[in-house]
Amino acid sequence: MSDTILTKEQVEALLLRGPFHQWLGLGVVSVGEGEIELRATWRPEWVVNAERGYTHGGILATLVDLTADWALVSKTGRGVPTVDLRVDYHRAAMQGDLTCRGKVVKFGGQISVAEAQILDGEGRLLASGRGVYMTAPAK
Secondary structure, eight states: OOSSOOOHHHHHHHHTTSHHHHHTTEEEEEEETTEEEEEEOOOGGGEEETTTTEEOHHHHHHHHHHHHHHHTHHHHSSOOOEEEEEEEEOSOOOSSOEEEEEEEEEOOSSEEEEEEEEEOTTOOEEEEEEEEEEOSOOO
C-alpha cells in the first residue's frame, strides 16, 4: 500500500500504460486522498445511434468502473481488479468531453468500495455507479 499520494502526472503515467485507456483519451485532472478526477476526450467511435449522436452506455459504464477503480490509487498505488459494479444512467451523453469524478467509500485490506460520477461539459450528471474492488496487496 502507498503511504504517499502520487502526483497527477505519476497517476496519469500509470493509467496510460493501458492502450484502452489511451484510446479513451483519458487525462488526470487531479488526485487526492481517496479521490480522483479524470477527463475523457470524446471520440466519434463512442456513438451508438448515428441519427441521435449519443454515446453508448458501455462507454459510460467503463468510465464509471475505471474512475472508481483509480480513486483507490492513493491507497494502492495501482489499478485494481473489479469484483462487482453497478451503474445507473441518468441522461444521454451527447458529443463532448466528459468529466469523471471518483471517491473511495470504504478502503479495506482485501476488498474496497468506490463510486464515480460521469458529467458532461455543462456539469450535468450522465451516469453514476459504485464498484467493489480487490485491494489485497499485489503478490
